[in-house]
Amino acid sequence: MPTEPLPDWVPTRRRAIGDRVRAARVAARLTQEEVAGRCGLDRKTVNRLEQGHTSPLLDHLLLIADAIGVDLADLVRG
Template identity: 85%
Template structure:
């Protein structure tokens, strides 16, 4: 069971991942709507991932990475 409350580094790391998703999406000239359509997720989910507001499911990260055309590892690297 995760620590409650989470250590500060966890939400900070989520925001870094969200920033990488956004940067990759913009570099690919895609809108959040386009990524949502390509991934099968809704735009709100893509937005929440980019904002770091929610803990992403691994499946969602894989779908978004594929929709953008980048390796999932690029979004998660340290």
Template identity: 75%
Template sequence: MPTDPLPDWVPLRRRAIGDRIRAARQAAGLTQEGLAHAAGLDRKTINRAEQATHSPRLDHLLLIADALQVPLADLVQT
């Protein structure tokens, strides 16, 4: 069970992951809608991941990485 509240570094790293997803999406020339379609997800899911308003599910990160044709490690590196 996660601590409540989360340590400060958790939302910072979640934000960094969102920034990497956005950068990879833009480098691929995709809109959030385009990435959502390619990944089989809802645009809101992509937006939430990029904005770091919610913790993305591992399954969603895997689908996003696959749609962007980048290794998952590139998105979640610390």
């Protein structure tokens, strides 16, 4: 973690990624619980990611993209 405060665009972009994860999940007609179960993650982890409250691990994003059936690039492309 950087010692300096993060630039404002970082949390903004993190929220945008969360919004895309949520939109892809809803489009796939999956609940947070279903995505979490497919990934071996906790539902709260999926929720925090969608809300932009936490910085997602790349591994988690890869698992979630696979569980939803979308390319990782679709979730992170700005």
